[in-house]
Amino acid sequence: MKKRTLNTSTWLKIIKIAAGSCLAIILADLLGLSYSASAGIITLLSIQDTKKETLKVATKRFAAFATAVLIALIIFQSLGYHPVTFGLFLLFFVTASYLFHITEGIPMCSVLVSHFLIEQNMSLAFIGNEVAILGIGIIIGVILNLYMPDNTGAVLKDIVLVEEEVKDILKDIAAVLRVKNRKEQEDGSKQEDGNEVTPDQEKMQELDHMLSSLEEHLNLAQKQAYENMNNTLLTDTRYYIGYFTMRKEQVLMLKQTLADMKQLKLIPKQANPLAYMMDKIKEQFRESNNARELIKELNRMKELFKEEPVPATREEFENRAILYGIMNNIESFLVIKRDFVDSVTESQIERFWKRSKKTKQ
Incomplete structure (x- = not known):
């Protein structure tokens, strides 16, 4: 015990x-x-x-x-x-x-x-x-x-840690979906377009643990944010509650993404652009990014995906359909962030984003 x-x-x-x-x-x-x-x-x-x-x-x-x-x-x-x-x-x-x-x-x-x-x-x-x-x-x-220790510093630290954890998860999702590099690592050959490979089960199991850990961290961080809000009598700190709620919604989409990845029997070469997209999301992943450009790029990628040749086998068709579902999950992941940023007021931007930027520096 x-x-x-x-x-x-x-x-x-x-x-x-x-x-x-x-x-x-x-x-x-x-x-x-x-x-x-x-x-x-x-x-x-x-x-x-x-x-x-x-x-x-x-x-x-x-x-x-x-x-x-x-x-x-x-x-x-x-x-x-x-x-x-x-x-x-x-x-x-x-x-x-x-x-x-x-x-x-x-x-x-x-x-x-x-x-x-x-x-x-x-x-x-x-x-x-x-x-x-x-x-x-x-x-x-x-x-x-009337005396309560100020835990704003701890809340800001949680924001930094949560973002780092999400970045690690995005990086690992990209690694699982990247066909070309994994094929090269397995047989030492150079593949221009990449071939289908079996999903990396060990990496996906690791992602499971990472997502569970992140979910637990977010629950504790949100609880701490509520305490911070209820200990602040003269200022409004509900922004932090909204921030962690938004991240929890995004984690649900990442969990759905992982669940879909587990359904893949083989990862098709069309997953390579999506892996690149995951890397790009990771690089631009920060509190203030409104994700609008990322959503546009993802939608362009989805249109190109539809123009790919028709799958030759039933298994290839099923894998491609799952991959398209994963793209939709990632789009929802980005839309959640866009909607959150749209709801942030000018005064909140001035107060909370500048403070968070100083903390990260």
């Missing part, structure tokens, strides 16, 4: 929870509040993984508490302080929480309302006591979570 390790963010959250909960209890004690330990628990519950999440949860918990106090006041004042009436309170409060989408406050508010039950008291002073406990717990949690 693989041993889990805690990253810096997790350790920071643990320290915040421990220190913040302790501080909340001490402050509640200094103010002479009853049930001061609850302030520490509320701080613990208030510290989320990101700034935006912390503020969102804090707002919902204040709303949930107001709802809980109103319901408790009506039920306890009307029916008395009994376990059954507390159950009735929960019935109405939990229902209201789901209806108004404030379920984050259910555990915390239920504990605070249980204090009314224990004390059999809902005087204005005691409600003020619970409001103070809630305020101390949430405010300390929010203040502590």
